[in-house]
Amino acid sequence: MTEQLVVHGLEWTEKLHFVYPNEFIYWSIQIVMYPYMTGLVAGAFVLSSLYHVFGQKDLKDIAKFSLVFSLALLPVAMMPLQFHLQQPIRGIHVMMTPHFTSAIAAFGIVFSTYAIIVLTEIWFVYRQYFVEQTLALKGVKGAGFRRLIYNILTLGAYDLSEEAIAADKKGVKIFAAIGIPVACFLHGYAGFIFGSVKANALWMSPLMPVIFIMSAVVSGIALCMLTYIIIMEGKKLAASLKKGKSDESVKVIAGVEMDVIKKTSRYLIGFLIAAITLELLDMIFRGYTQMKSWDILREVMWEEDFTKIFIMQYGLGNLLPFLLLMIGKPGIKRTGIALALILFGVFMMRWNVVIGGQAFSLSFHGFMHYHMPIIPHNLETYKEGLFGALTVGATPFILFYIINKFVPSLKTSN
Amino acid sequence: MSVSRRDLLKKTLVGSAAAALPLDAFKFLSPEQAKAALAESPHRWGFLVDTTKCVGCGFCVKACKKENDVPYDEPITRTWVERYVITNDGEALVDSPHGGRDGFTEKKVMEHDVDPESIAKAFFVPKLCNQCKSPACVQVCPVGATYQTPDGVVLIDRSWCIGCGYCVMACPYGVRFFHPVHKVAEKCTFCYHRISKGLKTACVDNCSFGARQLCDLKDHNDPYTKVIMTQRVAVLKDEYGTKPQVFYIGLDKEVR
């Protein structure tokens, strides 16, 4: 070696038995993050739409929050792809010369459509608030910048008449309704990107998009609930520090929190059951039909990746939280643990699909193991390693913090 | 006011779109060039591998790496040779150290000491891009950086590939990888720079045993096209529907 050449994938791939020379784990942690993050986006949006479209009143309080949260998650669905590209600067080529026989080619279009819908819906939800803020901050010292932002956010629509407000409400409903299929499409599409790779025995399945959508909704709801719990716990703590533990306000917060969580849990469990059923169906079908690839898939499932699939994904990520939520009357703490486990389970599902799909050689004669780079020592090991993934994972919370400063989504209805 | 605002918006959009376009995106073809690009080619390149002739010397791999500037010591290669050892009880042992570049001098296969008495059959299989008729790699490239020439060779535009790796995943034969220097998808091109000048590929020229042959499938007088037409040949993994155009003599069920 004369200069330091990086063979993409070599760093983190361990080969066992016979694997074609050029085979490596090319799609690594960022491609695990990609469906995970889009899943969270789609799920958060669907949760908010359950209220806006279907009028599920019990979801009112969490609906606003999850809508704004899905906006914070949105740019993050793009990030892992950008991190993963070998030529990140050329990413824009997808928009310039989209090659429509490719399942990824329409990503830019689907994604922007979805982004526009979310933004529009949020605007309709908050227009009144923007106008009110613009008016309220008029002449307030030191609030010039804030007022300017709100003024811009109104987009010049200051009308607060009854008809105008009614029109806003209608707008919300329409965009939330269009948003559901688009959100599902956005994520089902991520499933299609995998499901249509005919060369990959594990990925290729028409069920893949549906499985992805279901688990997306599960993870989106779980994340919204968990974030909600954390924020409410914070509020509770702040209130009890200020006014003492037994103050009325602390009880009110706790009551609202429990109520929202209890109601949202029901939807979560429903989607969880659907997701697991589909995944099991897929697995049973493969086992029963025993196509050529079954021998190697079985070895991956039962031997190479047994812990990751059956213990971490199905056991810790599905069964345990399911029991935690179903048995007795789960309190906030128990629900919180169950939610964290569910998020972990969906993450493991993405991992087992993306990495698991590359765990065996296309020759069916060998295996590949992925060792995620932890401490980065060059750009590649940062981007496609633990820290790259953490960057992606942390971004939505930072964004949410900023957005929430202008678009408060955590006020409860009473 | 609203008109000028819209104008401004328009100008900004056009301006930023233009700034994002590299200059070479605006290459216009002359009418002749355009015609030539669309015309049907008189050739359709194909390949014949006679595995019964391959001795596993690896000269083809060496020649390919040098000819095509594939970093010599890195574990990636446009073409490679696999060794198969099938034991009496049906176990298949396969290996391809360094893609077979330095030949197969090691008696151990996949770290197994194989007792010569226990070997039922053993053979070598050279592999390369199949220049498929319905290439999965071309189908999935989101930007059209991977394309098929009219004479049937699948190429990659190094200036346009974004390095997403979708083609690498989509090829059922595992022939694609990322070029460590150019950071774009890379694979065998049938030495397109040579064959379009009437030469043979580097691997064909360097195989002393005639195990590899380039042929023009549209030329029925081509001696190797004749072999493909008149003898029993097979292709790799036809179940994927990619219609590979590298034909093999002497395949085995263990070869995938």
Ligand code: SF4
């Ligand atoms: S062998 Fe693979 S890379 Fe070559 S044309 Fe076929 S699908 Fe594409």
Ligand code: SF4
């Ligand atoms: S890696 Fe390059 S050639 Fe392959 S699909 Fe992506 S953009 Fe196309």
